[in-house]
Amino acid sequence: MRIARGELWTGRAFLLALMAITILPFISIFVTALHPSGTVPNGLEWPADPQWGNFIEAFKVAQMPALLLSSTFIVIAVVPVSLVISTMAGFAIGLLRIPGSSVLLSSLCSG
Amino acid sequence: MKSDNDSVAPAFSRRFFLKRKIRREILIGWLFVLPALVMYTLFVLQPLVLTVRYSFYKWNGVGPMIWVGLKNYVTVFQVPNLIGTIFNAFWLVVWFSFIPVGLGLVVASVIHRVATGRFGSISRTVLFLPQVIPLVAAGIIWGWLLALPGLINQILKAVGLGAITRAWLGDFNWALPAVGLIGIWVLLGFCTVLLSTGMTKIDPSLYESARIDGASWFREFVGITIPLLRYEIGVCLTVTVIAALAAFDIVYVSTAGGPGNATAVPGIQIYILAFSQRSIGLASALAVMLMILVVVVILPIQRLSRENNA
Numbered sequence: 448m449r450i451a452r453g454e455l456w457t458g459r460a461f462l463l464a465l466m467a468i469t470i471l472p473f474i475s476i477f478v479t480a481l482h483p484s485g486t487v488p489n490g491l492e493w494p495a496d497p498q499w500g501n502f503i504e505a506f507k508v509a510q511m512p513a514l515l516l517s518s519t520f521i522v523i524a525v526v527p528v529s530l531v532i533s534t535m536a537g538f539a540i541g542l543l544r545i546p547g548s549s550v551l552l553s554s555l556c557s558g
Numbered sequence: 559m560k561s562d563n564d565s566v567a568p569a570f571s572r573r574f575f576l577k578r579k580i581r582r583e584i585l586i587g588w589l590f591v592l593p594a595l596v597m598y599t600l601f602v603l604q605p606l607v608l609t610v611r612y613s614f615y616k617w618n619g620v621g622p623m624i625w626v627g628l629k630n631y632v633t634v635f636q637v638p639n640l641i642g643t644i645f646n647a648f649w650l651v652v653w654f655s656f657i658p659v660g661l662g663l664v665v666a667s668v669i670h671r672v673a674t675g676r677f678g679s680i681s682r683t684v685l686f687l688p689q690v691i692p693l694v695a696a697g698i699i700w701g702w703l704l705a706l707p708g709l710i711n712q713i714l715k716a717v718g719l720g721a722i723t724r725a726w727l728g729d730f731n732w733a734l735p736a737v738g739l740i741g742i743w744v745l746l747g748f749c750t751v752l753l754s755t756g757m758t759k760i761d762p763s764l765y766e767s768a769r770i771d772g773a774s775w776f777r778e779f780v781g782i783t784i785p786l787l788r789y790e791i792g793v794c795l796t797v798t799v800i801a802a803l804a805a806f807d808i809v810y811v812s813t814a815g816g817p818g819n820a821t822a823v824p825g826i827q828i829y830i831l832a833f834s835q836r837s838i839g840l841a842s843a844l845a846v847m848l849m850i851l852v853v854v855v856i857l858p859i860q861r862l863s864r865e866n867n868a
Contacts, residue, residue, distance in 0.1 A: 454671075458671065459673060462665070465681070465685065466684045468743075531593075532593045536591045536595075551595075
């Protein structure tokens with residue numbers, strides 16, 4: 448399993464470049480989040496006075512507790528029900544071998 | 559004689575009993591399927607049937623419905639703005655599907671060959687990151703990056719390409735590729751992870767023998783990786799093609815179909831027709847056509863990957 452050294456480093460450089468491109472938008476939005484509100488920052492410039500309070504502000508303005516509560520409610524309501532229903536259907540289709548199961552399976556999957 | 563009769567009777571009754579048991583099992587099976595079937599009918603079948611039905615009417619959502627037959631479908635074909643969205647959708651397939659799958663194959667095989675250790679798993683994780691954020695957030699982030707004072711233009715200026723800076727999402731020729739770029743960013747990680755998982759299932763001795771024969775990375779790639787990954791490639795293509803044809807979130811947030819109709823895809827157009835212009839019938843007709851289109855495009859991909867796999 449010997450690989451030429453040149454190829455090794457070309458491959459790794461390629462991966463690194465791709466990772467940099469992928470991660471760039473995240474860095475950009477994080478830096479933007481630290482700027483004082485009302486300003487349009489220029490790219491990746493680190494703000495002179497990082498506004499960590501922006502996060503708390505956003506949390507308050509968006510009424511995060513209420514939103515999170517709705518999300519939690521959806522998760523609690525949806526996940527168990529769909530889990531139970533689909534497990535039952537999967538058990539019946541897979542193990543009990545009812546007639547027409549292949550048609551049933553493909554139509555359920557397409558839905 | 560008697561003993562003969564005796565041996566026949568239990569056999570018969572056992573068979574009868576078995577049959578009844580099977581029948582019972584089938585009944586129980588259907589009972590198990592029933593809840594899923596009810597949900598399916600309620601939330602998949604019913605909207606589907608309703609959409610098909612609406613597509614034959616002229617309806618504004620509240621007033622009386624007027625039967626117009628196939629006129630809505632004719633309209634979709636005749637109005638350039640509507641049929642154009644379908645061409646845009648196919649353009650988007652190139653950006654959302656062919657490029658991520660192709661690039662994903664290359665990345666996965668590079669990881670497989672030169673970065674098997676921790677570096678490989680880190681790069682897989684990083685490339686997968688865009689998948690975990692909501693598409694709406696991806697659209698907003700890239701909307702800023704691609705704007706006139708955004709990061710992309712600053713980088714271009716920094717490397718001396720200031721002449722080609724523009725508001726990428728507001729340019730008639732560049733808006734669609736710019737949206738496509740967002741799609742590549744989001745979908746590349748998914749393809750890479752799926753394909754690398756598939757690659758770990760390939761027998762390493764194949765690669766070893768190829769390397770003993772002095773095969774280059776490219777020979778290995780074309781000769782071993784691609785043929786043995788047909789099934790995974792099929793899955794990737796299916797998911798990404800559906801993402802492209804049914805694209806809505808990214809496009810709506812970043813351009814909302816503009817400028818003009820440069821990035822209008824069927825999803826956007828259906829939304830606009832149904833909720834802004836209140837022509838439910840026309841929107842339904844376009845939706846039905848989009849659905850048929852997706853099925854028509856997906857079926858050959860499925861068949862291809864299955865057949866070659868078997």
